[in-house]
Amino acid sequence: xxxxxxxxxxxxxxxxxxxxxxxxxxxxxxxxxxxxxxxxxxxxxxxxxxxxxxxxxxxxxxxxxxxxxxxxxxxxxxxxxxxxxxxxxxxxxxxxxxxxxxxxxxxxxxxxxxxxxxxxxxxxxxxxxxxxxxxxxxxxxxxxxxxxxxxxxxxxxxxxxxxxxxxxxxxxxxxxxxxxxxxxxxxxxxxxxxxxxxxxxxxxxxxxxxxxxxxxxxxxxxxxxxxxxxxxxxxxxxxxxxxxxxxxxxxxxxxxxxxxxxxxxxxxxxxxxxxxxxxxxxxxxxxxxxxxxxxxxxxxxxxxxxxxxxxxxxxxxx
Amino acid sequence: xxxxxxxxxxxxxxxxxxxxxxxxxxxxxxxxxxxxxxxxxxxxxxxxxxxxxxxxxxxxxxxxxxxxxxxxxxxxxxxxxxxxxxxxxxxxxxxxxxxxxxxxxxxxxxxxxxxxxxxxxxxxxxxxxxxxxxxxxxxxxxxxxxxxxxxxxxxxxxxxxxxxxxxxxxxxxxxxxxxxxxxxxxxxxxxxxxxxxxxxxxxxxxxxxxxxxxxxxxxxxxxxxxxxxxxxxxxxxxxxxxxxxxxxxxxxxxxxxxxxxxxxxxxxxxxxxxxxxxxxxxxxxxxxxxxxxxxxxxxxxxxxxxxxxxxxxxxxxxxxxxxxxxxxxxxxxxxxxxxxxxxxxxxxxxx
Numbered sequence: 001x002x003x004x005x006x007x008x009x010x011x012x013x014x015x016x017x018x019x020x021x022x023x024x025x026x027x028x029x030x031x032x033x034x035x036x037x038x039x040x041x042x043x044x045x046x047x048x049x050x051x052x053x054x055x056x057x058x059x060x061x062x063x064x065x066x067x068x069x070x071x072x073x074x075x076x077x078x079x080x081x082x083x084x085x086x087x088x089x090x091x092x093x094x095x096x097x098x099x100x101x102x103x104x105x106x107x108x109x110x111x112x113x114x115x116x117x118x119x120x121x122x123x124x125x126x127x128x129x130x131x132x133x134x135x136x137x138x139x140x141x142x143x144x145x146x147x148x149x150x151x152x153x154x155x156x157x158x159x160x161x162x163x164x165x166x167x168x169x170x171x172x173x174x175x176x177x178x179x180x181x182x183x184x185x186x187x188x189x190x191x192x193x194x195x196x197x198x199x200x201x202x203x204x205x206x207x208x209x210x211x212x213x214x215x216x217x218x219x220x221x222x223x224x225x226x227x228x229x230x231x232x233x234x235x236x237x238x239x240x241x242x243x244x245x246x247x248x249x250x251x252x253x254x255x256x257x258x259x260x261x262x263x264x265x266x267x268x269x270x271x272x273x274x275x276x277x278x279x280x281x282x283x284x285x286x287x288x289x290x291x292x293x294x295x296x297x298x299x300x301x302x303x304x305x306x307x308x309x310x311x312x313x314x315x316x317x318x
Numbered sequence: 319x320x321x322x323x324x325x326x327x328x329x330x331x332x333x334x335x336x337x338x339x340x341x342x343x344x345x346x347x348x349x350x351x352x353x354x355x356x357x358x359x360x361x362x363x364x365x366x367x368x369x370x371x372x373x374x375x376x377x378x379x380x381x382x383x384x385x386x387x388x389x390x391x392x393x394x395x396x397x398x399x400x401x402x403x404x405x406x407x408x409x410x411x412x413x414x415x416x417x418x419x420x421x422x423x424x425x426x427x428x429x430x431x432x433x434x435x436x437x438x439x440x441x442x443x444x445x446x447x448x449x450x451x452x453x454x455x456x457x458x459x460x461x462x463x464x465x466x467x468x469x470x471x472x473x474x475x476x477x478x479x480x481x482x483x484x485x486x487x488x489x490x491x492x493x494x495x496x497x498x499x500x501x502x503x504x505x506x507x508x509x510x511x512x513x514x515x516x517x518x519x520x521x522x523x524x525x526x527x528x529x530x531x532x533x534x535x536x537x538x539x540x541x542x543x544x545x546x547x548x549x550x551x552x553x554x555x556x557x558x559x560x561x562x563x564x565x566x567x568x569x570x571x572x573x574x575x576x577x578x579x580x581x582x583x584x585x586x587x588x589x590x591x592x593x594x595x596x597x598x599x600x601x602x603x604x605x606x607x608x609x610x611x612x613x614x615x616x617x618x619x620x621x622x623x624x625x626x627x628x629x630x631x632x633x634x635x636x637x638x639x640x641x642x643x644x645x646x647x648x649x650x651x652x653x654x655x656x657x658x659x660x661x662x663x664x665x666x667x668x669x
Binding site: 040042051052053056059060063066067070072073074075076077079097249253 | 393
């Protein structure tokens, strides 16, 4: 009888201690000051420009999503613009360090993709602007952007030769924008000339080129090229229409000043937010589907302060 | 009760207890998604990301973080938020960093007079806070030992800008356009109440007058550190004073570039520009120096500020003495020197 009591006591004690463990485990995340916060997901964002100024609004959208979904953002800016090798090194390092998800504006999407496929268990990756076939891409309708910019020029009744700045290099999305523009211009009977150039070389090359009076308009198809072209044309005496892409504050300033005739822009803040929201979902095991294309608008200097466009160019008012 | 039933009754709780014990230990066995023990999480709150100099500091911070990661094998996650020149917005952002258990917070404060509130919250959460570029009042910084400020001495930037004007005045360039022996100037001021704006305005002119140069102020107005606002102000002054303006002092480079924009819009050739001077040595300003549209600027060492902040952050996160990591004055301040930049030495800073 005495032995039975001891056994009972032992069993009851074990049961009580174990139950306490279970209860504490269940409520530990709710206890104030427990220090057992759910670890944030780590999302690495690799851009291809060494100057991340043009990414300011996109980044703010991403930071907001990071806060809303408990993620840490690692925003990685390379030391050289459009350097596929440096970008690849950065990407491999992020994978090695256990990134939960990747968002990349790739200098060479195909090469990056091939390298990622060599990894044992790569994290989900979302491309911005340009992607290899069948990869996940968040971008506006790239050919549509080119066609819409061409349409803007046609509405302006510009005459002369049309100069298309091709800064796409290995990026299919940028090339698609240019091709969309070229086709729309050709359909309207305009001949266009393509200048293959690095965005950083535009200020040195463009001013002398456009002194040729026969050039009637210039097109750029990505934000950095548009900014460089606006800076280059701003310093010359000739007033030449420039059609470009992007929605940063710097580009809006040139649009207001008249150095840019029309901009194809989308809400970069929302784009950044959606990109992070998407990749967090993917990192948490959500079924991967191609994201919908971002909606864009063509904005001119005299329409930039209309409410719908103001929201695109200035996501925040001061 | 038969022996079998008793045995069942006794074994069931034991098995249940063991099961519970195993279950309760399970969460501890799950590997975190990203090992956070070797990750330094830093919140960066800036007053306005469109300020070119601040954007430059942030870029240097990111580069410094990647260098440290490569050298020390740790991860540094920088979360950047923009206060949009609104202290209420920034306070919310800093509170969010505190509630999300960031290891450190870098603050480029919107309103330097309300730092005490942020400092008290940081102390309560025991999270060190490093202010930069916009200096809180001294009494606030003294409130807690783990509050620091990294920046340059505003007075020195004003003095160096004054020296640049003095050198031009005494040199070969014809600054005294009307030959009256008096330096006529206009002053583009930064945000009202900002200590750098006040000090740069005061000491640039004081340096000239101390050297015996007679000066006449034609106009002064705030352009809030903004290129666009400076363009508007200088366009008005050019209409009003024309060639009477001999020197345009700008409290920062963005405003100096706005002055250049105004001169170009007015159809002036660079050789007909008044002498234009800025502060910060931002990349566009350095290019303007090379092009000859900006006479000179004063280097506000964005890279040095970023590197000092990162060194300080590392020391604090490792429990080391910060005075061994950086040159700390009064236990709280890291001061970076300014440098004069003109056409002669501008190329040294362009890279």
